[in-house]
Amino acid sequence: MTTDIPTPENAAAGARYARHARLSFIGQAGQEKIEKSSVLIIGCGSLGCAQAAFLARAGVGRLTLADRDTVQAPNMATQLLYDEIDLLERAPKAEAAVRRLRTINSGIAIEPVVADISAANIDPLVDKADLILDATDNFETRFLINEAAVKAGKPWIYGGVLGTDGMAMAILPGRGPCLRCLFALPPPESRLPPPDAFGVLSTAAVWVAALQTTQALKALACGGADWGRMHTLDIWNGTVTTAEVPRDPACPCCGDAK
Amino acid sequence: MKKKIKVKYFALVGERRGVQTDDYETEAATARQLLREIEASKVIPLTTNISKAVINGKYVEWDEPIKDGDLVTLLSPFSGG
Numbered sequence: 602m603t604t605d606i607p608t609p610e611n612a613a614a615g616a617r618y619a620r621h622a623r624l625s626f627i628g629q630a631g632q633e634k635i636e637k638s639s640v641l642i643i644g645c646g647s648l649g650c651a652q653a654a655f656l657a658r659a660g661v662g663r664l665t666l667a668d669r670d671t672v673q674a675p676n677m678a679t680q681l682l683y684d685e686i687d688l689l690e691r692a693p694k695a696e697a698a699v700r701r702l703r704t705i706n707s708g709i710a711i712e713p714v715v716a717d718i719s720a721a722n723i724d725p726l727v728d729k730a731d732l733i734l735d736a737t738d739n740f741e742t743r744f745l746i747n748e749a750a751v752k753a754g755k756p757w758i759y760g761g762v763l764g765t766d767g768m769a770m771a772i773l774p775g776r777g778p779c780l781r782c783l784f785a786l787p788p789p790e791s792r793l794p795p796p797d798a799f800g801v802l803s804t805a806a807v808w809v810a811a812l813q814t815t816q817a818l819k820a821l822a823c824g825g826a827d828w829g830r831m832h833t834l835d836i837w838n839g840t841v842t843t844a845e846v847p848r849d850p851a852c853p854c855c856g857d858a859k
Numbered sequence: 860m861k862k863k864i865k866v867k868y869f870a871l872v873g874e875r876r877g878v879q880t881d882d883y884e885t886e887a888a889t890a891r892q893l894l895r896e897i898e899a900s901k902v903i904p905l906t907t908n909i910s911k912a913v914i915n916g917k918y919v920e921w922d923e924p925i926k927d928g929d930l931v932t933l934l935s936p937f938s939g940g
C-alpha cells in the first residue's frame with residue numbers, strides 16, 4: 602500500500618465514509634485500508650466513469666485515470682462524469698473526469714494520464730497501484746493489463762459491456778485464472794460483437810462497473826474477491842449467471858512453466 | 860439418439876439482439892462438434908467469433924463431452940467499455 606497519500610484534514614472525514622464503515626463486511630478497519638489504497642483505472646468511458654465516481658466517493662486514497670480520447674457527443678448518454686462544457690471543449694476524458702472527481706472528493710489524490718496505454722508505459726502505472734480496474738474497450742489493452750498485473754502480482758478486474766449485457770471477473774495472479782487462462786490469444790476484434798453498431802445501455806455499463814467496483818472494494822478492504830468467477834449480466838431481463846473459470850497450468854502468461 | 864440440450868449464445872440478427880437461449884437437438888459428442896454442427900446448419904444464428912464454451916456453469920475445453928440436458932453457452936467475450 603502506498604503511504605504518501607493526503608489525508609482529509611476536515612473533521613467530517615469520518616462521517617463522510619460512515620455508511621461504508623458501518624457495513625459489517627467493511628467496518629472501520631476495512632474503510633481505513635480503502636483510504637490507504639491506490640487504484641489505477643484504465644479507460645474513462647462508460648465503465649471508467651462509473652468506477653471512478655464510486656471509488657472517489659468511497660475514499661480510495663489515490664486514483665489514477667488513463668485515457669487517450671476526448672469527450673464526444675455519443676459519450677454523453679453513457680459516460681456519467683462529463684458535462685456539456687467538456688463536450689464543447691473536446692476535453693481529454695482523463696482530465697475532464699479528474700476535474701469532476703475533485704469536486705466530488707477533494708481529500709484524495711486523483712491524477713489523469715492522457716495517453717494510449719501500451720507496453721511502453723503500463724508497468725510503472727501498475728507498479729504504483731494496489732489494484733487495476735479494466736475500463737478499456739479492446740482486448741489488446743486487456744492483454745497488456747493482464748501481462749503487467751501477472752508480472753507485478755497485482756489483482757485486476759475485467760469488465761466488458763455490449764448492448765444490455767455485460768461480463769466481469771476478478772483476477773488475482775497466483776490465486777486463480779488469469780485472462781489468458783481463458784483466452785490464449787486476444788479474440789480478433791473484427792469478429793467480436795461491435796459496440797458501435799450494437800449500442801450500449803447506460804445502466805448495463807453502470808451495472809458492470811458496480812460489480813467490478815464491488816470486487817475491487819472487497820479486495821482492498823477484505824483481501825478477497827470472487828477470483829476466477831465470470832459473472833454475465835443481462836440487465837434487460839435482470840439476470841446474472843456465473844461460471845467458474847479454471848486456471849490453466851499451461852497458460853502462456855501465468856502457467857507453471859513461467 | 861439425439862440429445863436434447865439448451866444453447867445459449869449472443870445474437871446479433873434482426874430482433875434477436877442480446878443473449879438468447881434456444882432448445883436444440885444434437886448428435887454431437889463434444890463441444891467442438893456441436894459448434895461445427897451449428898456453424899454448418901445455421902439453425903442457431905452465430906454471427907460472432909465463438910471463443911469459449913461453458914457447460915452447466917463451467918468453462919470447458921472444446922473436447923468436453925455433450926450430454927443430454929446440458930446447458931451449453933457459446934461465448935464471445937464482451938469488449939465494450
Ligand SMILES: [Zn+2]
Pocket residue numbers: 778779780781782783849852853854855856
Ligand atoms: Zn493464466
